[in-house]
Amino acid sequence: MRSSSVLLWLYAACRHATPGSGHEGSGQVHLGRVSDSFPLADGIAADDGLEDAEEMRVRYGTNLKSDNGLWEVRPSPGKGLGVFALRTIPKHTVIIDESPLFTIDPGTIVSGHGFAFDAIASAVDASFARLNATAKAAYLSCPEHREMEDAGFSREALIFRTNGYTMADGRIGIFPRIAKVNHSCRPNAAGVSVSGGRRVVWAGRAIAPGEEITATYAPLTQDTAGRRARLAQWGFECECEVCRAGSDDRQRVEMGRLTTLLERELGRDAFGGDVLPDAEELVRLVEEDGLADYLAKAYKYAAYAASRSGRFVAARKWAKKELKVHEIADAESKYAKETKAFLESLPLI
Structure with missing residues (x-):
């Protein structure tokens, strides 16, 4: 583990939950909240005695479907995994309504830098250890971005850094399903933190069957170079249209x-x-x-x-x-x- 002077770019890089989002208008459709029990695509519920962690990872990663048949997770070319519409998703439909696996208080912001990551990483490791096997499998299905200087941090901590969302109360939460939603600089979906610590992703426009559902990881009111510089913190250069x-x-x-x-x-x-x-x-x-x-x-x-x-x-x-x-x-x-x-x-x- 690196010294406590090491600072996290979580302040800059953690996907920020904007206070509001979306187009005005009628046509809102709510198709159900994601269950906290992490149902599998085939309807089999895993218990705490997880027998095959790798099988669970695959299920949560590449064979995950919403319980209402609205979307599924599958490979996205050049992006790892992504979330794809299984049928037409009308504008203003709630796509995912998810509670966090756990949350972390990031502490005090250091001016000009962000949050000290050592303390956050330790808190993440402790929170992960308290999860049951099903929740651990869901967590480990999330991607992580690792740099050379990150050797002292656990995979669990880097998953949190890569996928955490700033919530309305200032805490950082991890949402395994929403973590599968990839970035676009003109996304077809919007995200917001709401009551009860939940995060909601909803359709900003109609989404066609087979179309990938996208959100934004970075501020969009800047030029291409500015957006790409911000997105580099996730280890990729955006090649959206x-x-x-x-x-x-x-x-x-x-x-x-x-x-x-x-x-x-x-x-x-x-x-x-x-x-x-x-x-x-x-x-x-x-x-x-x-x-x-x-x-x-x-x-x-x-x-x-x-x-x-x-x-x-x-x-x-x-x-x-x-x-x-x-x-x-x-x-x-x-x-x-x-x-x-x-x-x-x-x-x-």
């Missing part, structure tokens, strides 16, 4: 610029200039590019900008759109409740 084309770099950078502008202006106590046109332009760009993970934030900024300029009808319109996004994953999430409270605070006109 967006990165290969490089044609929307200007639009992605503009989204990032608008987001920074809005966060700065809306975060001030004193009212500044009218930024509603900027917020509505951000909404337009996000919708046009189909970035489901960014819609709730864009709608929120538009609602706040409209409210601050006294345009309460517009504020209500944008806040309702934001609320619909949150309700796709969990109508009782803290994000949905916060948006409802904002709506109730607006003057009736």
Whole structure:
């Protein structure tokens, strides 16, 4: 094990759970929550006396299907394993609703670096040791990215670093099924942390039978070089259609610029200039590019900008759109409740 001065890029690399995600609109379909008992594809439930760990790994990895027949895990060319639709998945369908195998408190962020990984790695090893055999097999079916300087860390710790998601309460959770969902810079699904420590992946658009379900591991409002640099922390160079084309770099950078502008202006106590046109332009760009993970934030900024300029009808319109996004994953999430409270605070006109 390396010394405690070694710092983890978990802060930068751990897949971050954005507060909101998804397209506004009707058509939400909820097809069931993933069972905490880890059912196998053939319906056989494993018990704590796991006889063949490798067989279980294969089952959890390459023969895993959702209990509602919506998706399956199978090899994805150049990516290891992936999650693929078995039938048409309508827009706004909840694809995976998963509770973590365990969570870790990452501790205090070291400015400019991240979290100290030594303590996290020890906590992961201890948490893994407490899992039953079925859960251990599910955990070990997740990939890990190992670098030369990682020799002192266990495979279990590196799996956690590679696949952990930042949750709403700041803890890091491991979700074996969601870990099989591969990255795209124009994903067809969105992910969010919701109540009870769960994480939900839902369809940002209709997904065809046989199509791979994808999410994002990195901020998308930057150019191709920036996204690839961030994704290198997982040990791969993204070759999705967006990165290969490089044609929307200007639009992605503009989204990032608008987001920074809005966060700065809306975060001030004193009212500044009218930024509603900027917020509505951000909404337009996000919708046009189909970035489901960014819609709730864009709608929120538009609602706040409209409210601050006294345009309460517009504020209500944008806040309702934001609320619909949150309700796709969990109508009782803290994000949905916060948006409802904002709506109730607006003057009736």
